[in-house]
């Protein structure tokens with residue numbers, strides 16, 4: 001029996017993500033929580049002929065607690081998205097409180113759940129979640145993930161386009177660091193299969209992965225940010241976590257984790273000085289079982305990207321930690 005929850009299920013990401021989760025045979029119960037419209041989304045999805053039993057919850061009568069009670073995996077895309085001209089950090093003032101409130105509920109009613117955070121700014125919301133769970137005495141770094149899969153999905157797509165590789169799904173590329181602008185570090189030198197483009201094209205590819213989110217925000221012109229590609233990416237990561245929970249071996253995907261709480265993460269922490277960092281993670285029945293070190297054999301250009309990443313990321317992490325430890329409990 002596997003209970004999955006989407007918190008923010010009625011939103012632009014939440015709806016297609018819930019649809020994809022409803023199609024996943026590994027899930028037996030799918031609880032949809034939102035402050036609006038979740039009952040309608042749940043009724044709609046409940047007619048689909050797949051095993052997961054779908055239920056919807058709103059805040060009244062402790063709906064959040066009921067939705068998340070004893071969940072095995074909780075995916076969080078709750079919060080406001082960017083409009084043109086905004087940075088992800090501009091979302092902090094609203095989304096920090098939303099994530100803090102949801103994690104407070106999870107700490108109480110589903111302390112063992114795997115938590116996958118999509119809400120931006122991921123570089124700060126994941127540290128907020130960790131601090132809240134620590135304060136409640138239920139933090140398990142192996143079960144807390146910032147979802148950075150969209151950066152990997154973009155890198156795979158853009159390489160396939162640039163190199164003319166027709167089998168995009170065979171491409172593997174680590175993207176490490178954080179999830180915003182210069183904190184996103186695609187390691188094209190470690191792409192499999194390897195590929196080669198001139199320096200100018202490589203710089204353009206790096207830039208496109210780092211600022212791919214802006215491309216969508218601009219095209220949507222005030223109507224939000226990436227939702228469909230994010231739902232795909234969020235499902236891809238959640239499904240890998242579920243398959244690993246189910247005993248499948250050899251599943252690796254980068255994710256933004258608390259390095260010192262994941263085996264193998266300590267040496268990456270020492271090299272970057274960042275408590276939280278996205279690196280390839282080996283997933284298993286205990287969640288993040290091993291952080292794989294991608295920092296050996298970086299090219300000079302990647303070293304430069306890494307320096308810019310760690311300089312910015314440290315501040316984002318600190319902002320989240322400070323907020324978590326100073327804001328009062330959320331209602």
Ligand SMILES: NC(=O)c1ccc[n+]([C@@H]2O[C@H](COP(=O)([O-])OP(=O)(O)OC[C@H]3O[C@@H](n4cnc5c(N)ncnc54)[C@H](O)[C@@H]3O)[C@@H](O)[C@H]2O)c1
Pocket residue numbers: 007008009010011012013014033034035036077078079080081082091095098101102117118119120121122147148149150151179224225226227230
């Ligand atoms: N990690 C990534 O790669 C990535 C990619 C795309 C978007 N995002 C982020 O995901 C978030 C959601 O984006 P979206 O386009 O789906 O936004 P959206 O506004 O369409 O949906 C957000 C949903 O969250 C709900 N919500 C708000 N407060 C809530 C609460 N306390 N509890 C439960 N639900 C609540 C809203 O009612 C809404 O339905 C944004 O912060 C966005 O920046 C992250």
Ligand SMILES: O=C(O)C[C@H](O)C(=O)O
Pocket residue numbers: 081082088120150212213214216217225226
């Ligand atoms: O760009 C955004 O604000 C949403 C998301 O983080 C993305 O990368 O598409």
